[in-house]
Every structure is written in C-alpha cells, then in structure tokens.
Amino acid sequence: MSYVEHLQELNGLPAFDFPAPDARQELPAPGAVAWRLAVNPWEDKAKETFAQMWDRFLETVEPAGVRALVVGQWGEPYDNDSGVVVGRLVEARERLTALEAVFIGDLEMEEAEISWIEQSDVTPVLEAYPRLEVLGVRGGSGLRFPATRHQRLRTLRFEAGGLPGEAVRGVAASELPALEHLELWLGVEEYGGDATVADLAPVLAGGRFPALRHLGLRNSEIQDEIAAAVAAAPVVAQLSSLDLSLGVLTDEGVTALLAGQPLTHLNWLDLHHNFVTEPVAERVRAALEPSGVEVDLSDPGDEDEWDGEIHRYTAVAE
Template identity: 45%
Template sequence: MAISEHWTTFGGFQVRNWEPGQPLNHLENTIYRISVEYDDKTSWVEKLQSYLNTVGSGASRGLVVGMWGTDSEESATEALQALVAAKQQLPLLEALFFGDITYEENEISWIYNTDHRPVFEAYPNLLHYGTRGGNDLRFTGLKALKLQTLIVQTGGMSADTVRDIMQAQLPELIHLELYLGTEEYGASYEMADLTPILDGTLFPKLKHLGLKNAQNQDEIAQVIVNAPVLAQLEVLDLSLGILTDEGAQALLNHAEAWEHLQRLNLQHHFITEEVQERFEPLKPLIDLGDPQDTNDDWRFVSIGE
C-alpha cells in the first residue's frame, strides 16, 4: 500500500488545493495545499508568492506543501527557504505538512528532503508538523517548545534522522509517528537509536506513539512491551511493518502492559490466523486489519519504494 491520496485534514483543519487567482475562504478551519505538476510553468516558490499576495493570506493558520519541483529528484531546500522567508507574512502559522506527495506524483523513496530546523526557528508557534520523504531528511538541533504533533513518513529512515528526533526538545509533544521503513530504501537506524524514547522521560506528555512501517517490527514489539513509556500511552501504533507471530507473541505474553490502551494498531501484518485468534478477547482495542499472506516468503513494509 503506497500513499495514494493527499491529506484531506491535517492538524484539525480541512485541506483544500489552491491555485493562483483563487480566493482564500474559511481560514478559521481551512488550510491550503500549494503544489506544482511536472508540466507547470509556474514554480512552487512563485506560487507561494502569489498565495502571500492574496487577500487574507496573513490569517492563514496552516499550509500544506505538495510537489515542490518538476524534477522528481529536486531538493526541498529552495521551497523550505522560501517558506522560512515568508515568516513575517504568516504570523499565525500553527499547522504545516511538508511533502504531501502521492506515489503517482513521486515515489516516497525518490523524494529529496532537507534539514527542517529553519522552519521551527521561523515559526515558533507550530503545533502540528509533518513531512514525507527520507532522503537528506534532518531535524538538527530541533527545538519546538509548543509542538504537539510530529509525523515523519519515510520508506527508510536514516540513523541520523532518528537521532535528531531522539535529541529534540519537544516538551509539549503528544502525538509522534515515525515511518521507519527498510534498509533497501535508506533505513540505517538500529534499535539502540530508538531507546531514548522508551523510558518515558524524553517526551513526558506523549500519548500517541507510532513506531511503524518497520522491517524490524517484531523487534520493536518485543522491546516496547517492557518499556516504561508504554504506561503513559493511550495509542500504540505498530502498523504497516513486518509484524509476524514472533512480535505478536511478545505482545500477547505482556498483555497486562498495554491493556490500558485505547487502541493498539497492528494493521498490515503477517500474523497467522491461529495467533490472531488469541487477540480476540481484547477486541475492539486491537486493530488487526489488512492481514497479509503468511504463506508468502516475501514480506514487505507497506510503504517502501
């Protein structure tokens, strides 16, 4: 399952496409996606400038950045720098998703990202942030004292990216989703790189944790059941990865550690029917949707290429 649809909501706002010349409506509950297509004669930076020149743009509470270049491997740096330069014109920005790009526009493994630190320095009031694409993705020296949501979607997350997030100052963070991916598409982290989040002190207000889309989903499941952070969570998301009976057994053997959750998401898994049945008494807490063929030797994360 690749990412086939754009965001329709983000950060509590409705998301609508925007093109130059269109008015900006309902900015109290709507944010706009600015994007280019391969045959566009207007660059993303030019479209952003048109947006900033549109009546009411200063009241924008969020933006969604779509395709930023007509070359599939174009770096995000120029688009990000333009957004940073617009900080005085977007004083109310609190929700931003950078890279709302579907697989039909560009495969996630082809997206060339950049260091997002400048955005957080330019917009200190951000509450909800997300990005897609792992190539060159960094969050060096990340400090966002109001941020509540961070979603990072990759087909393969580097150790450097993981370590940046594990060293971040995010005291208000409630919701964290990391799409970790596979070595084939750039994942180089080890389990030790994730351990700072496990003791529950790194992000003390965290309620929703997604360590997902991982080739080592079994290992993550085995570790998380003994992690102190689990006690503070309301939602644990281990979906989209290669979760087999090995990881499922670890969860079942330590059910007392997570029975307080409101939701345990295990969608897209490789758990046999026999082991799935052992979760039956714990439904509807458990989401075991989208089971994969356990007889197939080829096992894959949901979002890779």
C-alpha cells in the same frame, strides 16, 4: 490499498488546493482551511514555478490569517530538495504569524514514489515558528532532523519508505515538552531506513517526551524487534494509543508484545498490515478487547516464496 495519498486535512482543517493563476474561484477565509500549494513541472505549459506560486499566495491570501500549509510538489522531486520550501517558510515567518501546522511533501505515487522525494533539514521551520503545533514530512531521502528544542509542538510525523537513523536519533534527542503524537515510518534499509531499536531507546525509556500519548513506530522491516522492545518500554505506561502497523509484524513480535507489560490501559492498538496467524490474532483480541482496547489486525501483508524462503514486505517502501 495505497497508504500514500494527498492529505484531506491538517490539524483539523480541510485541505484546499490554492488555485491556478487563471482560475476564477472564490477563496475561503485564510484560517478556514489548510492551504495546499503544489505545481506540476511536467505540464506542457506549466503556468508557474513554485516560487511564483508562493509569492502569489502571499499576495492573494492574507498571510497573518493562515493557520495551516500543505506543500505538495515544488518541482521535479529528485532534482530539487525541500530546502526551497524550508527557505520560503523561514523567509515568511514575520508574515505567517498565525501558522500552526505544516506538512512538507504531500505527493502521491503518481507524482513521485516516496523514496524519490528529496527532503532536507526541516528543523529551521521549527526555529522560525515557535507557535507551530504540527509538523509532518513525507519522504526520507536527504532528510535531516538534528536535535532541537520547541515548546509548542504537539504532533511530529515522518512518512518514509526509509527513515534515516540519523534523523531518528535527532528526534530522540530533541526537547519537545508538549509533544503528544509521534509517528515514525521507519521503512527498509534498501531505501535508507537504517534506524535500529537502539536509536529509539531514549523515546522508549519514557520521560523524554512527558506529554506523549500516541506513539507510532510503523512500516518497519524490523517490526518484530520493535514490538519486543516496546513490550518492556516504560513509555508505554503513558500512552493511550500505540501503532505498530504497516510493517513486517509476525507471530514472534505479537507474542513478545503479549508477554510484556499490560496493555489494557490503551484505547487503541493498531497492528494492521501484518503477518500474524489467526490463532495469535485471537489471543490478542482475547487479552485486550474485554478491557475495552480497540485492536486493528486487519489487512494481511504481502509475501512471496522463492528458493524455499518466505519474503515479506512493508506496506510502503519505494
């Protein structure tokens, strides 16, 4: 199973590939789709650069009607960071006046491993678009997210094989009063994922994001530590769903979670891709499913044994 695939939708709008310059294709209304802009720099006869595609898009589609943008490949990902994308978005802020949702880095494994995607400081997008409701980013290399303020943002999502601790601390220190959905793929230290449970403390303490209803702390090699911290975290009381999937979650973490505060108020608990034994999994189901909590414990994770040690892996690393 691949957990890194092209987006099919963004903010409720179906993704639509902006066609090549020589394509004869009827275009949807500007606000009916999430426009996906991407170029392939490895084509033998590349039709245009990302800058050329961006300019053609703004000339072809009425910018004032565009509600969502999905940015895929903008060049060779390991040579060009997303600053070029951020810069173009900032420059177009007076034209993209209806923009509600942005996703930067919509690349699949065939285009680039997630750790190859070079990101940048993405907070200028929030500063340029005070009406933005959704911001998503794929790739942690070079990612910066200094503490910021935004009144309208409802969803913030970072997908990474290694999410920098500095970026996590920036998110945790931000003022986002409308934030309902926060998802962090923390990753592994080998690929820059050096965030600690202490970096998450302001989020787990509750109150930082008063509107938060979904918290995803995913894809972490310290998933057991995170589960233990979540077990006593005040923020859990305000959630309707909790996602601790894709990481190295074992019986130890799940047992700590069960021994903590009640989780029966949740609608959904996602623990899929895990290293949990069936007896402990049954304990989770018995404790939560009678109260109507939907629990996902599917998809056992991959593990190897050598030199007498068990080695377990997150779902997404490189």
